[in-house]
Amino acid sequence: MGEARSSQVRPSGGATRHPWYDDRLGRSMRTGLAEVRAAQPSDDVWKAIAAELGLPADAAAAAGLPQTSPSWLVRLAQLFGHGRTDRTVLLARLASVGAMAAAVFVVGLSLDVVLSGKAASGLGWTTAGLHQIGVPIDEAAIQPSPQNRAPADMSAAQTWPRTGGTAGAGSAASGHTSPLALVPGFGRSPARVVVPR
Amino acid sequence: MSEPTIGDAELVAHAAQGDAAAFEALYRRHHVALFRTALGMTGHVASAEDLLQDAFIRAYRHVGRVQLADGASLRPWLHRIVVNLARDRAARRAMATTGDRDLERIDAGSISPERSMERREVNRIVAEAVDRLPFDQRLVVVLFYTQDMDVAEIAATLGIPPGTVKSRLYYGRARLRAALAEDVRMVALPSMEQVYNDG
Numbered sequence: 001m002g003e004a005r006s007s008q009v010r011p012s013g014g015a016t017r018h019p020w021y022d023d024r025l026g027r028s029m030r031t032g033l034a035e036v037r038a039a040q041p042s043d044d045v046w047k048a049i050a051a052e053l054g055l056p057a058d059a060a061a062a063a064g065l066p067q068t069s070p071s072w073l074v075r076l077a078q079l080f081g082h083g084r085t086d087r088t089v090l091l092a093r094l095a096s097v098g099a100m101a102a103a104v105f106v107v108g109l110s111l112d113v114v115l116s117g118k119a120a121s122g123l124g125w126t127t128a129g130l131h132q133i134g135v136p137i138d139e140a141a142i143q144p145s146p147q148n149r150a151p152a153d154m155s156a157a158q159t160w161p162r163t164g165g166t167a168g169a170g171s172a173a174s175g176h177t178s179p180l181a182l183v184p185g186f187g188r189s190p191a192r193v194v195v196p197r
Numbered sequence: 198m199s200e201p202t203i204g205d206a207e208l209v210a211h212a213a214q215g216d217a218a219a220f221e222a223l224y225r226r227h228h229v230a231l232f233r234t235a236l237g238m239t240g241h242v243a244s245a246e247d248l249l250q251d252a253f254i255r256a257y258r259h260v261g262r263v264q265l266a267d268g269a270s271l272r273p274w275l276h277r278i279v280v281n282l283a284r285d286r287a288a289r290r291a292m293a294t295t296g297d298r299d300l301e302r303i304d305a306g307s308i309s310p311e312r313s314m315e316r317r318e319v320n321r322i323v324a325e326a327v328d329r330l331p332f333d334q335r336l337v338v339v340l341f342y343t344q345d346m347d348v349a350e351i352a353a354t355l356g357i358p359p360g361t362v363k364s365r366l367y368y369g370r371a372r373l374r375a376a377l378a379e380d381v382r383m384v385a386l387p388s389m390e391q392v393y394n395d396g
Contacts, residue, residue: 014347020366021341025374029342032323033237036343041232045246046224049253055217 205272206265213261220260224253227272230344231279237339238283240324248286252278273354280336280355287332318382326376334369337362 015021021030030037050057203222211219228249235245235252255278263274327335340346340354348366352359 013345014350015341015345018341018347020370021345025370025377026342028377029323029338029373032319033327033339033343035320036233036237036339039233039236039242039245040229041246041249045228045232045250046221048250049224049257050217050221052250052254053257055220058221 204268205270206267209260209263209265209271212257213263220257223256223271227275228253230272231275233343234276234339235279235283237327237343238280238336239286240328244286248279248282251282255282273356276340276354277356283336284332322377322380322382326373326380329376330369330372334365334372337365338369338373341366 020026047057049055205223205226208219208223208226212223231252232245232249235248236242239245239248252275256275263271265271327338330338336355337351340351346354348359348362351362355362
């Protein structure tokens with residue numbers, strides 16, 4: 001074989017600019033040799049070479065050298081990175097994602113405790129922790145503000161009958177009826193006057 | 198996404214000291230191109246894989262002699278090993294015979310059976326025409342039409358003058374043109390563009 005002194009060679013692909021590459025015969029050759037142009041050897045070739053030479057079959061992957069199939073770390077970097085494989089950047093991104101996930105988990109647990117009302121049950125330790133930071137345990141005792149509180153006696157809410165009624169409850173109680181009937185209405189006018197025939 | 202690039206020169210230096218990982222990285226980087234050259238020269242998948250295997254075994258044993266400049270590629274040197282092995286085998290076993298190519302083993306993809314048969318027939322006709330070329334013309338044609346190397350790249354890879362490459366390519370193409378024009382099987386087939394563009 002002799003001593004090999006490899007020269008600087010331009011990267012392949014220069015033939016595409018040659019007139020013989022894309023003339024009628026050139027196209028025929030490229031289409032006829034399409035299978036050769038796309039062929040891939042099987043993985044067994046390297047295994048046979050490694051066995052013949054007594055080499056480990058996956059030495060390059062173990063050493064972190066570029067492979068045809070990237071390692072999980074490179075795939076992860078492809079997922080998160082923008083052309084960088086710096087492990088520091090990758091770890092920082094992982095830490096950021098982890099912190100966000102932990103925050104979502106804690107907020108979710110807190111909401112679960114407050115909304116489920118099971119403060120002292122299975123998640124009591126979380127309730128105790130919330131109490132230490134100022135959140136009262138007996139959430140059920142918290143009352144709505146006075147303006148939002150429902151009155152104890154709701155009978156006054158039924159002021160107007162559904163159907164036609166008489167004007168003035170006091171007058172009806174005294175036996176004096178008005179010839180004008182009031183019909184509950186809707187919209188801006190609370191009632192309209194109906195003149196009996 | 199660009200992976201961290203280690204030059205061939207650095208990998209060669211490590212491989213020369215017995216670093217198996219560096220040698221495997223060289224294999225991963227160049228094996229597909231070398232396999233396609235070997236397949237174009239032999240027409241047999243199994244023969245091409247044998248050729249590739251023998252070439253890298255020989256390369257491992259002689260990589261210590263390589264003096265590679267920074268930024269240079271080892272591929273021309275590896276190509277010469279493949280070419281020399283292919284030439285030896287062609288002389289010893291007369292590989293350049295017609296009718297026993299097994300390129301059909303390569304999956305043609307999901308196309309209709311009729312188109313698949315036509316493609317195989319076209320491939321066979323072209324492959325047989327390439328097979329009938331003298332070895333040196335065939336080599337230049339394969340590098341030009343499968344590796345997309347231009348005249349200067351082929352000359353640098355094979356270590357021959359560009360004029361010689363151009364001459365071999367010219368006469369090789371003339372033989373191919375005549376062979377395809379005379380092949381009666383081509384008359385019964387659609388045009389190559391139709392065969393390869395239609396599913």
